[in-house]
Amino acid sequence: MKHISDIRIVVIGNGMVGFKFCEKLLAKRQASQQISITVFGEEPRVAYDRVHLSEYFAGKTADDLTLASEDWYADNGIKIYLSDPVVDIDREHKLVRSHHGIVVQYDYLIMATGSGAFVPTIPGVEKDGVFVYRTIEDLELIQSYARKAKKGAVIGGGLLGLEAAKALLDLGLEEAHVVEFATRLMPRQIDEAGSRMLQSQLESLGLHIHLSKNTQEIKGGDCIEGMQFADQSFLEVDMLVISAGIRPRDELAKIAGLETHPRGGIIVDNQLQTSDPSIFAIGECALAHHMIYGLIAPGYEMADVVAAKLTGGEKEFLPFDMSTKLKLIDTDVASFGDPFIEEPACTTVRYENKAKGIYKRINVSPDGKTLLGGILVGDAEQYNMLLQTCKNKTILPPDSEDLILGSRGGEEAGAGVMSFPDDALICSCEAVTKGMLCHEVSEKGNHTIDTIKKSCKAGTGCGGCIPMVKDIITGTLKQNGVYVRNVVCEHFDYSRQELLDLVKMNGLKTYGNVLDTFGKGDGCETCKPLVASLLASLWNESILQKDRAPIQDSNDRYLANIQKGGTYSVVPRIPGGEVTPEKLIVIGQVAQRYGLYTKITGGQRIDLFGAHLGDLPEIWEALINAGFESGHAYGKSLRTVKSCVGSTWCRFGVQDSVSFAIEVENRYKGLRSPHKLKSAVSGCIRECAEAQSKDFGIIATEKGWNLYVCGNGGSKPQHAQLLATDVDKETCLRLIDRFLMFYIKTADPLARTATWLNKMEGGMSYLKAVVVDDVLGIAAELESDLQQLIDVYQCEWKEVVDNPELRKRFSHFVNTPAKDPSIQFEEMREQKRAKEWA
Amino acid sequence: MNTETQIPTDTQVTWHIACAVSDIPEDGGGCAFIDGKQIAIFNFARRGEWYATDNECPHRQQMAVSRGMIGSHEGEPKVACPFHKKTFSLKTGQCFNDDAYQIKTFPVMVRENLVYIGL
Ligand code: SRM
Ligand SMILES: Cc1cc2nc3c(=O)[nH]c(=O)nc-3n(C[C@H](O)[C@H](O)[C@H](O)COP(=O)(O)OP(=O)(O)OC[C@H]3O[C@@H](n4cnc5c(N)ncnc54)[C@H](O)[C@@H]3O)c2cc1C
Ligand code: SF4
Ligand code: FES
Numbered sequence: 001m002k003h004i005s006d007i008r009i010v011v012i013g014n015g016m017v018g019f020k021f022c023e024k025l026l027a028k029r030q031a032s033q034q035i036s037i038t039v040f041g042e043e044p045r046v047a048y049d050r051v052h053l054s055e056y057f058a059g060k061t062a063d064d065l066t067l068a069s070e071d072w073y074a075d076n077g078i079k080i081y082l083s084d085p086v087v088d089i090d091r092e093h094k095l096v097r098s099h100h101g102i103v104v105q106y107d108y109l110i111m112a113t114g115s116g117a118f119v120p121t122i123p124g125v126e127k128d129g130v131f132v133y134r135t136i137e138d139l140e141l142i143q144s145y146a147r148k149a150k151k152g153a154v155i156g157g158g159l160l161g162l163e164a165a166k167a168l169l170d171l172g173l174e175e176a177h178v179v180e181f182a183t184r185l186m187p188r189q190i191d192e193a194g195s196r197m198l199q200s201q202l203e204s205l206g207l208h209i210h211l212s213k214n215t216q217e218i219k220g221g222d223c224i225e226g227m228q229f230a231d232q233s234f235l236e237v238d239m240l241v242i243s244a245g246i247r248p249r250d251e252l253a254k255i256a257g258l259e260t261h262p263r264g265g266i267i268v269d270n271q272l273q274t275s276d277p278s279i280f281a282i283g284e285c286a287l288a289h290h291m292i293y294g295l296i297a298p299g300y301e302m303a304d305v306v307a308a309k310l311t312g313g314e315k316e317f318l319p320f321d322m323s324t325k326l327k328l329i330d331t332d333v334a335s336f337g338d339p340f341i342e343e344p345a346c347t348t349v350r351y352e353n354k355a356k357g358i359y360k361r362i363n364v365s366p367d368g369k370t371l372l373g374g375i376l377v378g379d380a381e382q383y384n385m386l387l388q389t390c391k392n393k394t395i396l397p398p399d400s401e402d403l404i405l406g407s408r409g410g411e412e413a414g415a416g417v418m419s420f421p422d423d424a425l426i427c428s429c430e431a432v433t434k435g436m437l438c439h440e441v442s443e444k445g446n447h448t449i450d451t452i453k454k455s456c457k458a459g460t461g462c463g464g465c466i467p468m469v470k471d472i473i474t475g476t477l478k479q480n481g482v483y484v485r486n487v488v489c490e491h492f493d494y495s496r497q498e499l500l501d502l503v504k505m506n507g508l509k510t511y512g513n514v515l516d517t518f519g520k521g522d523g524c525e526t527c528k529p530l531v532a533s534l535l536a537s538l539w540n541e542s543i544l545q546k547d548r549a550p551i552q553d554s555n556d557r558y559l560a561n562i563q564k565g566g567t568y569s570v571v572p573r574i575p576g577g578e579v580t581p582e583k584l585i586v587i588g589q590v591a592q593r594y595g596l597y598t599k600i601t602g603g604q605r606i607d608l609f610g611a612h613l614g615d616l617p618e619i620w621e622a623l624i625n626a627g628f629e630s631g632h633a634y635g636k637s638l639r640t641v642k643s644c645v646g647s648t649w650c651r652f653g654v655q656d657s658v659s660f661a662i663e664v665e666n667r668y669k670g671l672r673s674p675h676k677l678k679s680a681v682s683g684c685i686r687e688c689a690e691a692q693s694k695d696f697g698i699i700a701t702e703k704g705w706n707l708y709v710c711g712n713g714g715s716k717p718q719h720a721q722l723l724a725t726d727v728d729k730e731t732c733l734r735l736i737d738r739f740l741m742f743y744i745k746t747a748d749p750l751a752r753t754a755t756w757l758n759k760m761e762g763g764m765s766y767l768k769a770v771v772v773d774d775v776l777g778i779a780a781e782l783e784s785d786l787q788q789l790i791d792v793y794q795c796e797w798k799e800v801v802d803n804p805e806l807r808k809r810f811s812h813f814v815n816t817p818a819k820d821p822s823i824q825f826e827e828m829r830e831q832k833r834a835k836e837w838a
Numbered sequence: 839m840n841t842e843t844q845i846p847t848d849t850q851v852t853w854h855i856a857c858a859v860s861d862i863p864e865d866g867g868g869c870a871f872i873d874g875k876q877i878a879i880f881n882f883a884r885r886g887e888w889y890a891t892d893n894e895c896p897h898r899q900q901m902a903v904s905r906g907m908i909g910s911h912e913g914e915p916k917v918a919c920p921f922h923k924k925t926f927s928l929k930t931g932q933c934f935n936d937d938a939y940q941i942k943t944f945p946v947m948v949r950e951n952l953v954y955i956g957l
Contacts, residue, residue: 522882522915523884524916525906525918550863553920554905554906554920558905566901813871814862814870814879820901822901837899
């Protein structure tokens, strides 16, 4: 490139790569450079996102898919002619002529004509109901034809064919068939075993797959009626999509006498120059390094190389990585590096789980040091990680199978991304490295995926890197010591912790006040119960007064858990699990009178199920008269403090665990928190009360009590950890006060104490420093805040029973005292149960 | 949903008295039994609007929509079923989480402290 000013560039084709070329050229152009750009596009609309074309069927419009509006071209001085393909190139005079007769002169000509669907010569392909899958127009035709079709088929079991088959399912066809000539699906991306796994997954989703089928003829009159195969079999279908591969659009290049390959494609060198040095070819029409790259990322790289060259830079197009990750009909499929390399050139590790539909394969170098490639089917969560490990030639752990087997959760992956070198390529479509992303976050203040997409385009191509980009944003913010905000919902732009402080400082006590002062809109089922919980944790006023009843989660609103069928359960508090025979008799009588199913719970108390909404106040009235209180089984609040019988009866007991459990339960009953709280007290090291599985658990020692915190049963069990050893009762309660209040003030909504600890920077040693050593100097405040809540405790069921206005709300209908006639029960072991869901 | 409107006579609906205004908590709901049907009625006091829908949730056929929490989604008023938190537009009855579900909505009219539902 001798002199580069005042150049005229003509681009043929306004597809994804043609557009990207214009964009890159504008970005790279020197201030001194005068460039005029003219674009010819054959399609009627400006370039759109073909990669996500199928989302058109999921409701995206052509506008949503557009890469840049027509205004963008005008604003940047680009002359664009749509619906006007170039039909002739006069290389001698450097002119192009369009179908409509427009003639433009060029200094450099860029061919970005892409490719078209390859349609094999099968008799009958011209019939109505036979389509290809490439442009928005194709999709519009398919969509309208599908309305009257029942059975559809796709020829081609490759990447595009399977995507088209999914579209047929989405369009509501009763049957969707995939017909593949080869012996397996996606032979170019995955191996035999991966294909089989993919096939069985797709079949279980309702797709019919036919392999080794050679379509001989498409039968029917004007419209397709079926497919005749070479093996004499016949498949009845009323529409067909042909997706048997792509054919580079090199017809114009051929007429112009440029060098093309006999099997298609405009031949270019590693500068993307054709046999005419003024003419470049990029994207799917170009044959570089002996191949057509049918993916977007190499296309964009080609655009970059040519744009650099025309603006005075030097860059060459190197053989490009063909790694891909796709989601095909809810099944992840990925391949990276060299997926097919075989032993002895590598050591291969395979993992297969037929029940879950997962197949993984990695190819490791013979010395075990680096990853050469691999295949993932069914679960491709590790794709980005493996791809980076492969590309960066990261040294592998001694047990390379850990790469696909180890328990690599999201958190670990996050840490992993931050350990990559700065030049690790994260978004290969837009060539954005980790270093560039960190710069965006730290220096330019782009903290969300949306702003990152806008500023450096990462994640705007195939989208596969988005999870990693997110990890990098979070990781970089953390490294910079920035607090990552976690806002409540569309109505409150604050985290739970921030909102708690604001509500407290401003002394707000109703939801309306909180929403008016700090929120917007009308609230929703996320922020309402969250604010309800904050108000309860701050002031502990009745949760049903003022405007607070309708913001409670349904269980809190009716002070009972809603059950299958619409009835409620009744759980009176039985502190420490200790109950007198008299009280037991009352429970029995109440259950009898109201026909309630009775069961001992896993929390050492009794649950009465099947109560009609309208009966709840009377049931509770009877229980309260016998000395019971609400058990808060419905609230995010203290549940039970289990006990073992302890030194009062047990020959091993070293302390009176029952008395202490009752004291603890009575102290914290009614305390509302981000999630429910459970506790237990055991009388000795044998631990019969299972205190180490609780949010806070106490175990008697010879000298006093050991306090454990942040245990959890439930779906992710976790043992509690020791917070204090051999403390006396008073100290133990004081530490629990501090611990609970610190949790209430800082936890995310619906995070149990275990989850809260797991996310806490500094973990258990930090928690200990705050709660035991008071490094933050807030212990006195935590204690007094908690004491305040204890002081205002009232049994909320007693309040309802005594208040006629509140009682009125416990009725299924507002205009008749009748019970819900739709409620039905079934008999079971001399009691009743809820009728099964319909 | 305007308190001033006359009872319209030209429409297909028959108006039924459902309850008193005070029977439905502000920014909450209640269920009325009308003509053998269970109708959920919502007093969206914050917006000064009233809505009525089926009380039965199409997800598991539970009679509980009236006990759901109301709110908005990008400005569109909605209710969340208390059972599994499927949310429905109060205007159209369309489920936000799953296109397959839809509840019926009914016109509401408030006159002299009485709530009328058009069926
Ligand atoms: C009744 C009971 C089962 C039983 O028949 O024994 C029960 C019943 C329910 N549990 Fe439980 N859990 C019961 C003991 C437990 C236990 C055992 C314990 O407390 O010692 C656990 C594991 C310990 C733990 O929580 O760490 C337990 C872990 C859960 C979880 C999972 C919590 C987690 O962190 O993973 C849930 C779901 C939730 O809260 O989000 C849950 C939720 C529920 C709900 C509220 C589900 C619902 O929304 O309807 C059930 C309500 C029944 C009702 O109306 O009363 N239940 N649940 C037990 C009542 C104990 C009590 O007296 O209060
Ligand atoms: C359904 C589908 C799914 C895909 N999914 C993925 C994926 O997940 N990942 C991935 O990496 N890739 C995917 N691809 C491939 C990707 O879309 C292509 O690699 C990319 O679009 C190629 O860009 P291009 O500009 O070279 O060609 P195109 O986008 O095809 O653009 C070429 C344009 O040139 C026009 N043209 C042709 N001849 C002329 C002429 N003589 N004059 C004027 N205009 C002309 C054409 O009409 C067309 O508009 C997918 C493709 C399809 C169809
Ligand atoms: S384990 Fe599940 S089914 Fe059993 S009570 Fe708890 S929540 Fe209900
Ligand atoms: S019954 Fe309404 S959401 Fe399940």
